[in-house]
Structure formats: structure tokens, C-alpha cells
Amino acid sequence: MAKVDSYTSTAKWLHWGMALLWLGAWCIGMLATHWREELNAQHELTFLHKAMASTLLFLVVARIAWRLTHPAPALPKKMSLTMKRGALVGHILLYVVALVGLPVSGWYWSSVADKQIMVAGLFVLPPLVAPDKDLYDLAKWVHTYTAWLCGALVGGHVLVALKHHFIDGDDVLTGMLPGNDARKA
Numbered sequence: 001m002a003k004v005d006s007y008t009s010t011a012k013w014l015h016w017g018m019a020l021l022w023l024g025a026w027c028i029g030m031l032a033t034h035w036r037e038e039l040n041a042q043h044e045l046t047f048l049h050k051a052m053a054s055t056l057l058f059l060v061v062a063r064i065a066w067r068l069t070h071p072a073p074a075l076p077k078k079m080s081l082t083m084k085r086g087a088l089v090g091h092i093l094l095y096v097v098a099l100v101g102l103p104v105s106g107w108y109w110s111s112v113a114d115k116q117i118m119v120a121g122l123f124v125l126p127p128l129v130a131p132d133k134d135l136y137d138l139a140k141w142v143h144t145y146t147a148w149l150c151g152a153l154v155g156g157h158v159l160v161a162l163k164h165h166f167i168d169g170d171d172v173l174t175g176m177l178p179g180n181d182a183r184k185a
């Protein structure tokens with residue numbers, strides 16, 4: 001595939017749109033569970049969490065298809081090979097665990113619990129598997145701990161992006177912003 005020196009504007013829209021949805025869904029999931037009596041007495045936050053998070057299942061298909069046909073720009077030349085490999089592994093983990101695995105685990109949990117998911121509040125997502133009370137605790141455990149793991153993964157991703165900008169002084173962070181069309185170094 002041809003080398004490119006910037007992300008396409010579609011890739012940037014998908015990155016920031018999904019980042020907002022993801023971070024919003026993560027915070028609402030936490031509030032729904034840990035502030036249940038104060039904020040989620042009628043399951044309104046649970047509904048919102050599921051409505052937002054389930055849209056990621058569709059967006060991620062479009063995003064991966066776009067990414068497979070539109071390569072990312074090369075990382076700055078001054079980065080070591082180890083750092084470049086680390087970035088690649090980190091991005092693959094974000095795709096596989098945070099953007100595919102976590103929503104699928106939520107879909108699985110709601111399916112075994114026999115609870116509906118309204119995608120964006122608009123239509124019902126068909127269940128992934130048949131209801132099964134015996135699998136409820138396992139599904140809850142997997143979704144909860146994957147969510148915590150992903151919180152750490154995304155937190156690390158954001159810190160690394162800030163390090164590139166403020167410590168290394170390169171254009172990795174600005175390269176993901178609108179209107180920055182060529183990676184220089």
C-alpha cells in the first residue's frame with residue numbers, strides 16, 4: 001500500500017467521534033453502577049450507556065474497513081523501532097479489546113440476562129446468544145473487568161499522546177487534529 005503522510009479526514013472524524021462516544025459511555029457505565037441509588041434508580045443511565053455503547057459495534061466495522069484500505073501515516077523518524085512497535089501493539093489492542101471486545105462483552109451480558117439493547121435509542125439489537133441465567137455472573141465479571149482494563153489502556157493512550165506533544169515535541173498528536181495534513185519529522 002502507498003505511504004501516506006497524514007490521516008484522512010474520515011479517519012479523524014471516526015477517531016474523535018468514537019473517542020467521545022467511548023469516553024462518555026465509559027463514564028456513564030461507572031456512574032450507573034457505582035452511583036445506582038443516587039443517579040440510576042429507574043435504570044435511565046443503564047439505558048443511556050447501552051444506547052451509546054452499542055453504536056460502537058456498527059461504527060467499528062466501518063472504521064476497521066476504512067483503516068484496512070487507508071494506511072496510517074508513518075511515525076516520526078526519531079522514534080526508536082521499539083517505540084514504533086509499541087505504538088502498533090497499543091493501537092491493535094485498542095481496536096481488539098476496547099472497540100470490539102468490550103462492546104461485544106456488553107452485548108453478550110445483556111443477551112444472557114435476557115435484557116434488550118436499544119441501539120442509539122432507535123432499534124433493538126438482536127441477542128447475541130440465548131438467555132442463560134447460569135452464565136450471568138461470568139458475563140458480568142468479564143464486562144466489568146474488561147471495562148476497567150480498557151480504562152487503563154485508554155488512559156495510557158491519552159498520556160502517550162500528550163507525551164508526544166509536550167515532551168517529545170513531535171507532531172503525532174497534532175497529526176490527528178483537523179487541518180494538519182503532513183507529518184514533517
Ligand code: HEM
Nearest residue numbers: 022025026029030032033046050053054103106107110147
Ligand atoms: C453493546 C454494548 C454494551 C452493553 C450492552 C453494555 C452493558 C452494560 C451494563 C448492563 C452495565 C451495568 C450497568 C448497571 O448495572 O446499571 C455495564 C457496565 C459498564 N460498562 Fe458496559 N455495555 C456495553 C459496552 C460498553 C463499552 C463500549 C464500554 C466502555 C466505553 C463499557 C463500559 C462499562 C463500564 C465502565 C461499566 C461499569 C463497570 C463497573 O461495574 O465498575 N460498556 N455495561
Ligand code: HEM
Nearest residue numbers: 019022023067072091094095098154158161172173175176
Ligand atoms: C483525549 C483522548 C484521545 C487522544 C488525545 C488520542 C490521540 C490519538 C492520536 C494522536 C493518535 C494517532 C497516533 C499515530 O499517529 O500513530 C491516535 C490513534 C488512535 N486512537 Fe486515540 N486518542 C484519544 C482517545 C481514544 C479513544 C477513547 C480510543 C478508543 C477507545 C482511541 C483509539 C485510537 C486508535 C485505535 C488509534 C489508532 C488509529 C490508527 O492508526 O488506525 N483513542 N489517538
